[in-house]
Amino acid sequence: MADSEALSSLAGDPMAVEALLQAVFGIVVDEAIQKGTSASEKCHYSIQKGAAFLGLGTDSVRVVKADERGRMVPEDLERQISMAEAEGAVPFLVSATCGTTVLGAFDPLEAIADVCQRHGLWLHVDAAWGGSVLLSQTHRHLLDGIQRADSVAWNPHKLLAAGLQCSALLLQDTSNLLKRCHGSQASYLFQQDKFYDVELDTGDKVVQCGRRVDCLKLWLMWKAQGSQGLERRIDQAFALARYLVEEMKKREGFELVMEPEFVNVCFWFVPPSLRGKQDSPDYHKRLSTVAPVLKERMVKEGSMMIGYQPHGTRGNFFRVVVANPALTRADIDFLLNELERLGQDL
């Protein structure tokens, strides 16, 4: 990124709204022509929401196919762009994702950037969840190509565990685009006759008026932990996720949705009554009722909180996100033991 703008903004994912807005301002489009935005089918729902919010309408968002691991298929992106153009739409933004919410998938950015370059499209990368991986020398290859993005959304409040909310929008543009988009020059708030360089005042660049200095949390954390300390957090999260996966493989009753490439570990707990019944016709239907029951039990016991969800054609499965830097192997062991204990009669 040639320029970066720290925003204590619309918490995390609605950064997509910001990026959409930048793109709308940044690219000349004929207002009379249908506009188009492309995003992977596994992208965050904020893309649709952003389009609705900005008055573009959710129909202007075209969904691009993802592969079985949840990664955008660049060939389908190319196809969607051609189809949109053939229908008279004017595509202007592609939103790729680094670290999807459920599977933790990273879209192939180099290939997507090639497509964007060919068609002159704004490339936004929603790295809200996965962006922090850039701090790890070992794992940053997952984001190869992100340097070609026009805008990147990143939430230090996620994997880096900064306090909610701490979000950054990084822009390639160096022309003070945020000011040009959002500046309202309210003279009763943003005085120009100050004794210092008023370019330092960020108030007129952002969407909100009164707001917290959320970027301070990132700055303080970075000062306290150093780049190496933050890198250790990331590497440790990957290592603990790997530990969780390997421990699951040693136990009966845990079925991985897939080998994770990130710290999202998605799995089914297969209770005793369903083990060995994989071929029974109602297996998947019965399996999908397990997670809600276990979730209810853990909440009522107060022992854990693990999210679950259906996803595409897959029924309810648990998703453990190994992110808390205070987690240890003992916590992972507890988690597995507790799931077995809570589900032993199912």
Add this chain to the structure above:
Amino acid sequence: MADSEALSSLAGDPMAVEALLQAVFGIVVDEAIQKGTSASEKCHYSIQKGAAFLGLGTDSVRVVKADERGRMVPEDLERQISMAEAEGAVPFLVSATCGTTVLGAFDPLEAIADVCQRHGLWLHVDAAWGGSVLLSQTHRHLLDGIQRADSVAWNPHKLLAAGLQCSALLLQDTSNLLKRCHGSQASYLFQQDKFYDVELDTGDKVVQCGRRVDCLKLWLMWKAQGSQGLERRIDQAFALARYLVEEMKKREGFELVMEPEFVNVCFWFVPPSLRGKQDSPDYHKRLSTVAPVLKERMVKEGSMMIGYQPHGTRGNFFRVVVANPALTRADIDFLLNELERLGQDL
């Protein structure tokens, strides 16, 4: 309000974006027809920003005249609506303000509500600053008519001194409008197969995804202080503002912009070299250069922070907002003495 929705949302004033969005969804308008929004000329800049953000365009905001105290003139509102309709626009929202940023003016809500009722327009009240006055039996008359609003924005983080950010959007509508506007039914986040009433989950109602539970601050403060405690804060703020005004009148060198009706005390500090020169042709020009100099001095000394701004045809004047519940008369005396000290050579 028949229904209220606490939102830990876009900090304060961009609540206008929310309200605009509710209104767009809540009223059937022909999309092909120019839409119109009316707001007082002293309204917060967030109204224009909201219109831009939602894709309505800032040109769709019509500015209604304010009187010399900054209050919307209902007759001009009526006139603007007729003019807009004559031009083929479809007005749909009127934004009134309770507590304008600079002068602390309260728009005449009853008269404005009458106009809205006659024309079938959504009445939004930006009570971000002044809404807390409702807690005071003595001063709540300033907001007479607010019960007729369709939506009200209120920032407990302002006059009530809740920690930034704590904002509420209150709606007359009881049909779960926020859900209908913002609900995205992202099945991977908002599971429906929970063991409790999922209507209690607010996640799918709001614009953001990850966000802080900002309403907890209001709840805790209210529990700790009680309604009477909060009322005392408001009444004390009014009393201290009055004390500040009376003390100014006793001293040379302080010229009130107007008698305040709220806790915004707007005034010029007239330095010794300008006293008695009110009739000199460059008096106002020279007076407007005083506040920036004093501001620089107080910032560099680290003794105070008082905002200033120009406003309409008035040159730079100071605005002391008496809101901090820890303020005492001694602080007010210090403020006046310090201004005199810092400005004695001017």
